[in-house]
Amino acid sequence: MIKLENVSKEYVAGVPALSDISINIDEGEFVFVVGDSGSGKSTFIKLLLKELDPTTGTIWINDKPLNKIKRRQIPKLRRNIGVVFQDFRLLKDRNVYENVAFAQKVIGENNLHIRKKVSKMLSLVGLAAKYRSVPRQLSGGEQQRVAIARALVNEPKILLADEPTGNLDNNNAWEIMKLLEEINNRGTTVVVVTHNMEIVKVMNKRVITMKKGVIVSDSKQGDIENEN
Amino acid sequence: MKISSTLYSIQQGIKNIWRNKMFSLASIATMSACIFLFGLFYIIVNNFNGMVQDAEENVAITVFFNEGTSKKQIDEIGKKIKKRSEVAKCDYVSKEQAAKDFGKKMDIKQETNSKQDDKKDPKKATNQQNSVSVHNTKDQSQQKATEKKEELPKNSSEIISDALKDSAHYEVYLNDVSMQKSLVKYVKGLDGVRKVNHSKEIAKTLTAFNKLIGYISAGIIIILLGVAVFLISNTVTVGISVRREEIAIMRLIGATDFLIRAPFIVEGIIIGLVGAILPLILLYTLYGKIIDYIRVRFSVINNIVSFIPVGDVFRTLVPVAVLLGVGIGLFGSMITIRKHLRV
Numbered sequence: 001m002i003k004l005e006n007v008s009k010e011y012v013a014g015v016p017a018l019s020d021i022s023i024n025i026d027e028g029e030f031v032f033v034v035g036d037s038g039s040g041k042s043t044f045i046k047l048l049l050k051e052l053d054p055t056t057g058t059i060w061i062n063d064k065p066l067n068k069i070k071r072r073q074i075p076k077l078r079r080n081i082g083v084v085f086q087d088f089r090l091l092k093d094r095n096v097y098e099n100v101a102f103a104q105k106v107i108g109e110n111n112l113h114i115r116k117k118v119s120k121m122l123s124l125v126g127l128a129a130k131y132r133s134v135p136r137q138l139s140g141g142e143q144q145r146v147a148i149a150r151a152l153v154n155e156p157k158i159l160l161a162d163e164p165t166g167n168l169d170n171n172n173a174w175e176i177m178k179l180l181e182e183i184n185n186r187g188t189t190v191v192v193v194t195h196n197m198e199i200v201k202v203m204n205k206r207v208i209t210m211k212k213g214v215i216v217s218d219s220k221q222g223d224i225e226n227e228n
Numbered sequence: 229m230k231i232s233s234t235l236y237s238i239q240q241g242i243k244n245i246w247r248n249k250m251f252s253l254a255s256i257a258t259m260s261a262c263i264f265l266f267g268l269f270y271i272i273v274n275n276f277n278g279m280v281q282d283a284e285e286n287v288a289i290t291v292f293f294n295e296g297t298s299k300k301q302i303d304e305i306g307k308k309i310k311k312r313s314e315v316a317k318c319d320y321v322s323k324e325q326a327a328k329d330f331g332k333k334m335d336i337k338q339e340t341n342s343k344q345d346d347k348k349d350p351k352k353a354t355n356q357q358n359s360v361s362v363h364n365t366k367d368q369s370q371q372k373a374t375e376k377k378e379e380l381p382k383n384s385s386e387i388i389s390d391a392l393k394d395s396a397h398y399e400v401y402l403n404d405v406s407m408q409k410s411l412v413k414y415v416k417g418l419d420g421v422r423k424v425n426h427s428k429e430i431a432k433t434l435t436a437f438n439k440l441i442g443y444i445s446a447g448i449i450i451i452l453l454g455v456a457v458f459l460i461s462n463t464v465t466v467g468i469s470v471r472r473e474e475i476a477i478m479r480l481i482g483a484t485d486f487l488i489r490a491p492f493i494v495e496g497i498i499i500g501l502v503g504a505i506l507p508l509i510l511l512y513t514l515y516g517k518i519i520d521y522i523r524v525r526f527s528v529i530n531n532i533v534s535f536i537p538v539g540d541v542f543r544t545l546v547p548v549a550v551l552l553g554v555g556i557g558l559f560g561s562m563i564t565i566r567k568h569l570r571v
Contacts, residue, residue, distance in 0.1 A: 049480065071485075072484075072485070075482040075483060075484045075485075076482065077482075078479075078480060078481065078482035079481070079482035083480050083481075089473065089476070089477055089480075091473070091474055091477065102477070102481075103481045105232065105233075105236055106233075106236075106478050106481055106482065106483035106487055107481075107482060107483070108230035108232050108233040108487075109232065110232055111232070150481070151481075154481065154482065
């Protein structure tokens with residue numbers, strides 16, 4: 001599903017943000033990518049979204065090498081990758097329904113289809129009753145749920161979550177993680193970038209640890225449990 | 229592009245304008261000023277061209293022949309003149325006809341002078357009304373022409389003297405008044421030609437004035453077009469800044485470059501379109517009213533100048549102005565998108 005082969009990225013020549021990274025993430029996996037600030041986590045996400053191109057190496061998404069994808073094909077690639085961020089990135093002047101529907105509108109879906117899909121997604125994230133609320137009327141956890149609904153409404157095969165619990169309290173953080181787990185159980189490949197080690201330990205999933213642009217460990221599901 | 233995406237782009241374009249009301253208004257106002265001036269100059273230049281055309285048709289050069297020139301020689305000269313590309317028309321006027329025409333002119337001039345005197349002195353007008361005389365015979369008109377000689381312009385007095393000697397001539401009308409000089413030089417070189425009367429000043433003035441109006445209007449319009457493009461560009465830049473977050477989200481969720489850019493293009497087009505339609509309405513209303521006003525208040529002008537009908541002017545002006553407005557709007561938004569919206 002996601003494959004990186006000897007991928008390096010240098011923003012400035014001679015200063016690598018990622019060094020010779022090779023990762024293989026299978027369909028339906030739930031993977032945590034952890035590491036300190038500056039470890040290359042965000043660069044990793046940007047490379048997968050083709051916001052950046054690697055300096056060397058090749059990235060495959062759904063068996064397609066990203067370096068062969070033309071500029072005009074990038075939107076199609078991104079429709080297969082849902083993404084959520086720490087700061088939610090919701091449109092503040094639009095309500096919950098409109099925020100989720102926005103993802104469908106930009107790919108040109110018709111209103112009837114949008115209504116069905118958005119209702120379904122809002123039910124999944126538990127916000128069907130709050131579809132008319134604007135972001136400022138929602139808690140952090142609720143806003144992140146809206147962001148997840150928006151990321152999933154186009155039915156992507158991959159969901160990338162960049163620090164999804166970074167702005168949330170403990171209870172909300174756990175609710176979001178449970179939701180991501182449920183989404184993974186429905187078949188979506190989930191990649192969560194985080195530095196919340198408590199959650200990582202309890203969730204007991206595959207963990208890729210990065211440090212200064214290099215993978216220092218890649219523990220399979222159950223390894224942490226066995227360590228404990 | 230799907231219908232829903234098209235509607236989305238139009239909707240967002242209108243929303244952009246609404247969000248940046250002040251900037252949009254400034255852009256529309258500048259665009260309106262630009263198109264208004266363009267329309268104004270277009271109308272002036274067109275009407276002036278019409279007048280120049282009328283004048284050109286009336287500006288003739290007169291070719292007189294040497295004493296004793298035979299009819300055959302005169303015909304030969306006529307043929308040579310007619311062959312010239314700048315010649316629109318070449319009419320032969322016999323001695324008798326020339327004298328008759330001049331007599332008519334003198335009658336008209338006398339009538340005009342009398343009317344002007346009437347206005348100044350109503351008593352005199354009453355007396356003259358009681359003794360109206362019509363001078364239409366050849367002898368009378370020639371006599372009167374001689375009497376009035378001192379009051380006439382130099383050119384007319386020369387014609388009188390020519391008429392008294394050997395007044396048969398060709399009246400040559402030009403396609404383009406600016407070609408007068410070369411034709412006069414050519415005709416003067418022909419055998420049997422005694423004299424060529426022409427008005428250098430009219431030709432020069434008409435050509436120079438036409439050019440001047442063209443240059444001034446082009447200069448002003450170019451400056452205003454520049455200002456309009458700059459303001460539209462600023463409006464779109466502000467729109468992009470306001471929607472930066474939304475654009476980033478659109479990119480991440482797989483919106484195409486075109487869909488991201490389209491609302492800003494729509495915004496530019498709408499500003500251009502509104503900026504063109506408003507001054508066109510104003511010009512349409514004003515043109516009719518100004519012509520009516522001039523016709524009523526300055527009725528004397530009616531005999532000298534003729535205005536192009538409003539329908540004729542706007543048949544060309546409307547599509548040109550709308551295309552210009554939309555084109556500037558499109559150009560302004562496109563260059564801004566290229567600069568500030570690298571998708």
